Amino acid sequence: xxxxxxxxxxLQLSALSFxxxxxxxxQVGRSVARDLIATAWDNGINFFDNAEGYANGQAESMMGxxxxxxxxxxxxxxxxxxxxxxxxxxxxxxxxxxxxxxxxDACHGALQRLRVDYxxxxxxxxxxxxxxxxxxxxxxxxxxxxxKVLYWGTSEWSATQIREAxxxxxxxxxxxxxxxxxxxxxxxxxxxxLEYAPLYAEFGLGTTTWSPLSSGLLTGKYNDGIPExxxxxxxxxxxxxxxxLGDAEAQRLERVRRFTATAGRLGVAPAPLAIAxxxxxxxxSSVILGASHPEQxxxxxxxxxxxxGLDDAAWQQVRAAVG
Ligand SMILES: NC(=O)c1ccc[n+]([C@@H]2O[C@H](COP(=O)([O-])OP(=O)(O)OC[C@H]3O[C@@H](n4cnc5c(N)ncnc54)[C@H](OP(=O)(O)O)[C@@H]3O)[C@@H](O)[C@H]2O)c1
Numbered sequence: 227x228x229x230x231x232x233x234x235x236x237l238q239l240s241a242l243s244f245x246x247x248x249x250x251x252x253q254v255g256r257s258v259a260r261d262l263i264a265t266a267w268d269n270g271i272n273f274f275d276n277a278e279g280y281a282n283g284q285a286e287s288m289m290g291x292x293x294x295x296x297x298x299x300x301x302x303x304x305x306x307x308x309x310x311x312x313x314x315x316x317x318x319x320x321x322x323x324x325x326x327x328x329x330x331d332a333c334h335g336a337l338q339r340l341r342v343d344y345x346x347x348x349x350x351x352x353x354x355x356x357x358x359x360x361x362x363x364x365x366x367x368x369x370x371x372x373x374k375v376l377y378w379g380t381s382e383w384s385a386t387q388i389r390e391a392x393x394x395x396x397x398x399x400x401x402x403x404x405x406x407x408x409x410x411x412x413x414x415x416x417x418x419x420l421e422y423a424p425l426y427a428e429f430g431l432g433t434t435t436w437s438p439l440s441s442g443l444l445t446g447k448y449n450d451g452i453p454e455x456x457x458x459x460x461x462x463x464x465x466x467x468x469x470x471l472g473d474a475e476a477q478r479l480e481r482v483r484r485f486t487a488t489a490g491r492l493g494v495a496p497a498p499l500a501i502a503x504x505x506x507x508x509x510x511s512s513v514i515l516g517a518s519h520p521e522q523x524x525x526x527x528x529x530x531x532x533x534x535g536l537d538d539a540a541w542q543q544v545r546a547a548v549g
Pocket of ligand 1: 447
């Protein structure tokens with residue numbers, strides 16, 4: 227495994243990390259979740275990502291249970307939560323969003339579910355149009371000062387909103403956001419590569435990126451339809467299918483087919499190739515992986531070697547394939 231600093235902070239995260247979205251307490255039960263965390267840990271992964279909204283908090287409970295069962299040393303791993311969507315199935319106004327109240331309640335809930343005394347990373351899962359950014363910055367700073375959160379950050383905030391959070395923090399001598407959690411993969415590049423470009427030097431912004439395989443699309447498993455026993459084939463995942471395939475479904479699948487053909491010509495599996503491509507961006511602190519089986523995780527971990535193992539001509543072919 228390779229370790230990278232979270233932006234300009236001193237926290238060293240594994241370049242590949244592991245998250246629980248739509249898998250833990252939903253697609254996979256406790257036994258597979260335990261195997262996944264054990265496989266990740268045994269291969270050097272030290273950051274486990276979660277959120278209050280994943281399976282209404284049950285993903286955090288399952289992760290906390292499994293980590294406790296595996297007796298991972300608390301000083302050896304990092305765990306995160308995210309606040310915004312709420313963990314209640316039909317959240318009331320104070321049970322969601324980024325108000326001081328919900329940011330504080332959600333932190334306490336995550337600490338309990340994950341069975342830890344502090345969260346290493348705590349993210350605002352989306353911007354909240356109904357809460358002034360200033361209120362959220364003060365709430366996050368209070369949690370840091372109370373020792374309940376070590377690093378706070380954002381997820382899918384605009385560069386303008388991140389800049390505003392920094393301005394407020396600087397003005398009041400508060401802890402600014404350390405990291406952002408954006409989507410980043412071969413099919414979704416603009417925000418990380420263009421919109422945030424000035425922020426890396428300006429604020430030492432770290433990034434922990436999500437969906438490196440676009441929910442599995444970049445493995446090529448959906449090239450000829452949607453197989454059962456896959457994320458997009460899972461009952462109740464119609465919303466996810468629409469999100470991943472988008473409006474221009476045929477065009478998107480064509481780009482993926484060209485990518486998987488290129489992987490074939492290079493003699494490598496598409497999944498680690500797509501993940502290795504994310505790792506090649508020096509502004510990525512950690513690529514958060516998802517997996518429903520330990521075998522997938524083992525295959526994806528090969529991305530670390532692959533990111534240094536191909537020449538520039540090969541990477542140019544990859545870029546050309548996705549357009
Ligand atoms: N901040 C945010 O808003 C946000 C949003 C989404 C995710 N995230 C975080 O990012 C993490 C990773 O995102 P993601 O789960 O979408 O990652 P992803 O790598 O794009 O998709 C993971 C899924 O792809 C399939 N897969 C993975 N490796 C495979 C392989 N080698 N061969 C075949 N299929 C494979 C599996 O699904 P199946 O086997 O079920 O098909 C797996 O669950 C999440 O767990 C979460 O922690 C954050």
